Amino acid sequence: MRVCSGFDAALIRPAGHLLPFTREKENTPLFHLNRPLMPSDPVLTLAGISKSFPGVRALSDVGFSLYPGQVTALIGENGAGKSTIVKTLTGIYLPDEGSLTVGQEAKHFSSPRDAWAAGIAAIHQETVMFDELTVAENIFTGHMPGGTLIDWAEARRRTAALLKRIDADFKPETKLKRLSVAQQHMVEIARALSHEAKVIIMDEPTAALSSHEIQELFRIVDQLKAEGHAILFISHKFDEIFRVSDRWVCLRDGEKVGEGLTRDVREPDLVRLMVGRPVDQIFPKRALTIGETVLEVEGLSNATEFEDIGFTLRRREILGFYGLVGAGRSEVMQCLFGMSRPTRGRVTLEGRPFVAKAPADAIAAGIAYVPEDRQHQGAVLPLGIRENTTLASLGAHVRYGFLSRNSERAATRMLGTRLAVKAAHWEQRLGELSGGNQQKVVIAKWLATKPKVVILDEPTKGIDVGSKAAVHDFIGELAEDGLAVILVSSELPEVMGLADRIIVMHEGQMVTAVTRGGPGWSAEAIVAAATGADHQAVAA
Amino acid sequence: MKRLATYREIILAAIIAVMVIGISIVAPAFGTRDTFVAVLNDTAFLFMMALAQMIVILTRGIDLSVAANLALTGMLTAMVAEHHPDLPIIVFVVLSTVIGLGLGLINGGLVAALQIPPIVVTLGTLAVFRGMIVVIGGGAQVDGANMGANFQLLPKLTVFGLSSIFWIAVLIAVACWLFLTRTRPGRGLYAVGCNPVAARYCGIDLGRQQLIAYAISGAVAGLSGYLWVARYGVAYVEIATGYELTVIAACVIGGVSIGGGVGSVAGTLLGALFIGLIVNALPVMQVSPFWQMAISGAVILLAVIINARAEARPDKLILPRARREAARVGA
Structure with a gap:
């Protein structure tokens, strides 16, 4: 296990850029109410889990435990292996190596049903349920009470009891599509409880929730904790991790790089663990003379996804866009490419106003967009x-x-x-x-x-290491050939290694823009900006 | 795509060859030149309409209204002939194509502009088109005797013993092949069928492609309407009722994927030929007419199953593989 020890957060903190969470805030009794001092026996233990896909090693010798009545936060960058862990725990992937122990028993999940039976339930980022069915039907699909005939009265009665247990204020007969995303999450939680789940996995459960709904979710998390459930909580947002978790486990490149108690750690430590390696050595940046301005964007906004985006892009320049999944980066690019229309803002291409009504206009004007999802948006x-x-x-x-x-x-x-x-x-x-x-x-x-501007959206997502290097090399070549490149990536080493400037987005807004070698050009500062730590700290 | 399609076409061609030989042994009367000419002439309508249908299916759509379009256009053209029997043939050809095109554009417009599922749109227009025949014709039929000699001349022309309808089908096949392999909209049909999202990113407009596909389907159905009425010498409400299902079956047998994006001119022609052979062979083999429909249906089903098996790809999902591995570990 590699853990950063003897590491001083204050030393790497760029001046005024990253305020760590204060201990006072963390120590308010509310959060410690149900926290046992000594962990009891684990409900679930992973040991030596490895999983490879063709060309990619997704997990390598990962092991950790989940304890009853505790929330364990699983943290790591995109592609660190978090979702592979979730899929292993829920019986979707069978690990190549390693063991899984539930209670005292070694388990072998060959289907999601096995995971359910072992008492492991997952709540996903986007709910996977049946819109047209009622709450009761959703909860009991697959294990309806009754024999040959379904005992609907019993199903409704048990649903009502489950909903009461988590203080949900909707009825068992309500159709799922009438509920908000937060309420649908509650149905999922109720479904997990109906299975007598001992372990509940929450995979970015707050991604689609409003701040009020998030508070509601946290209340249920606290309650589940109090009832003795073990919870694996996956989130990118540090404020949430510090709010709900007792323990943390950090993954990087499919390996566990650290774990511990949340109260013993500070945000910069976690950021540093997540990011890890020094990036400059991996990507030799080509020295190029940046040319004249090609693209100018001012005040670009749309109704829901992003607001007031402005930047200039010049020939032979690589402009990085960094942010968490859902920060609105792809939406900005799709708008530039004519896939959607902005509500406000002005785009100038080579000195002339440019409006893309459809992708064909953008292509004709010399903009190329390599979309994020290769399978669905790129390749035929x-x-x-x-x-x-x-x-x-x-x-x-x-x-x-x-x-x-x-x-x-x-x-x-x-x-x-x-x-x-x-x-x-x-x-x-x-x-x-x-x-x-x-x-x-x-x-x-x-x-x-034959584009003038190339937008690459997560160009190396899900491809093997060799092809990745080739793509990286090629991006540098594009700039050398006189193109202007926009690189949208969730992989910090990639953006920092290739880009001349980086624009950091958080929740649809540009948080900061940093220039290679300038102030704020550090992995820690960029991640902090992307996770909204700046905001939080300033607001606090 | 190319290799898979060719492979599939070779199999289909082999099946057809085996079938022809087999039938000829059982019923020697079948294995004559005259029979083949008759089969080709008889299947000519299916050739052209299956090709047009394939173009629609490529876009993940379906056109159920083709037979109704054929009947309506046939009726309208016949009524024009009734009043102006001396018009030259070319006028009827152009007129029927244009009427059919117009009807096809209605389908295409509804599908493309309103993005209503094609099966719903064309099911509706199917009923509307059939209903219109009753409205405009008052339920009466137009007999060949009233259509004039010019009108009925075209189907009677033959080259090498094959009727002009067959040669028109050949022309349409060549045009379809050129369109699909050598033009931008043709390539676009495959792109939107295989991956509509990726196609959109490439600047290919789904609605436009749909409009083109339904327009072609309509135009071919319209032209077929004139030829059909001229050949059989009568126009009435019920002509070609249910024919759209035969047309779709020909496509499916020919390897056109109902899921869109997969299909070729050669495959579709073979699919149509397959049906043409079955339909013509069963009476020769003295199969009771009561059984003919059920048997051809069963054969079609069989062909579809074989196709579905051929199309099944090694599963990309991890789950089944994990299961297999688990089974292996357990064993």
Whole structure:
């Protein structure tokens, strides 16, 4: 186990940028009411859990325990392995190695049903339930009371009792779609309780909740704790982690890098553990002379996702956008690309006002957008490499009214070779390639549009290490070739390694912008800004 | 896509070949040149309408109104012929295509602009189109005797013993092939069918693609309407009732995925030929007419099952694999 010891938070704190949580606030009796001093026997123990996917090692020798009546926070950057842990615990993934012990018994989950039976229930970020069914039906789907015929009266009675237990103010007969997200979370919690769950996993449960609803959720968490449930709480938000958790476990790159009691740790320590490695060495930044302004964005806003976004982008510049999932980064980019319309704001492209009504306008104007979700938004898997490569630039291959295969082939060969796409032949179905190679083809598709501005949204998400390095290298090359690049990434080392400037977004707003080598250019400061620690601290 | 499709087409072609040989052995009368010419002539409508239907299905849609469109357009064209029997053939060809196109645009407009599920839209227009035939024709039929010689001339023309309808189907097949493989909207159909979101990011407009697909479907159905009425020499409310199901079956047998994005001209033609052969062979084999429908239905179902198996990909989900591993560990 690697734990940062003998580490002084004050030393790495940039002046006035990161105020750690004060102990006074943490120690208010409210939070310690149900906290046992000595942990009892664990309800659940993971030991030596490893899980690999083709090309990626998602978990490596991870082990920790959950205790009754305690909330354990699982923290880590995106891709650190948190969701793999959740999927292992809920029987969706079978680990390659390692053991899982519930109570005193070694368990082997080969389906979600096994996990339910062992008393482990998960509450997900977005609820996975049946909109058209009632609360009672949702809670008891899969284990309805009664024999051959369902005993509806019993189901309703037990639902009412469960709802009362968590102080929910809606009826068993209400259809799920009539409830708010927070209330739907409560139904999920009630469902977990109906299974007599000993362990409740909450995977970013607050992501879609308002601040009032979050308080309500915390109240239930406290109550579940008091009842002796063990809770695994996953969140990106430090204020929540400090509010609800007793213990913490930190993952980085699929390994456990630390654990301990929440009251013994301070926020900067956790940030530092999460981020870990020094980033500058991994990505040799190319020294380029930044050119003239290409894109200017002023006061760009839309109704719900983001507000007052403004920046300039110049030739040969890589502008990073960092923030948590849901900070509104992708939404800003989609708006620039004509996927949605802004309510306010002005965009200037090469000195001329630019309005994209549809993606076709943006493509024609020289903006390319490599979207975040390769499977759904980028790749057309059943089509071949050639068809994918030319899909956004078909106009360039029309000869006498018909598409020229030769022209298409030439372009595919040229871009495919440049990006080092590994394939049997250029007509191969994209679905047959590895994730990394699929991503290279998607990038090739956008380069084929001969863009001036390239927006890359999480370009290395879910691809293997080798392809990742190739993509990183290529991003540097794009800038060298005179393009202006926007890099949206949740991986801090990637953004810090490649970008000349970084704009940090939090809850739809630009929190700060830092320039390479300038004040605030540190992993700790950037993560703190992205998690809203600045706000919290200033407000406090 | 290419390789899988070709593989599937070769299998289908092999099945058809085996079927033809088998039927010819059982019923030697079937294995003659005349029979094949008759099958091709008889299947000509299915060829062209299946191709048009495939274009719609590629966009994840379906056009149930094609047979009703055929009947309505046929009736309208026949009524025009009744009043102006001396018009040249080309006028009827263009007129029926334009009427069919208009009806197709109604479907396309509703699907594209309002984003109503195609099955609902075309089920509605199916009833409307059929109903319109009663309204405009007063429920009466138009007989061949009143249509004039010009009107009925085209289907009677033959080249190499094959009717002009077959050759029109060939022209449509070539046009479809060029459209699908060598034009931007053609490529767009595959893109929106395979992955509508990715297609949107590429600047391909789903609504526009849908409009194009339903317009083509309508135009081909309209043209078929004229040819149908001219060939059979009568126009009435019920012509080609239920034919849309045969058309869709031809597509499915030909490897067109109802899920969209997968399908080829060659496959669809083979699918139509398959049905054409079954329908023509069963009477030759002296299968009772009562059984014919059930048997062709069962064969279609069989073909669909084989197709579904071919389409099943190795599962991407971790869950089943985890189960298998668990089973192995447990064993």
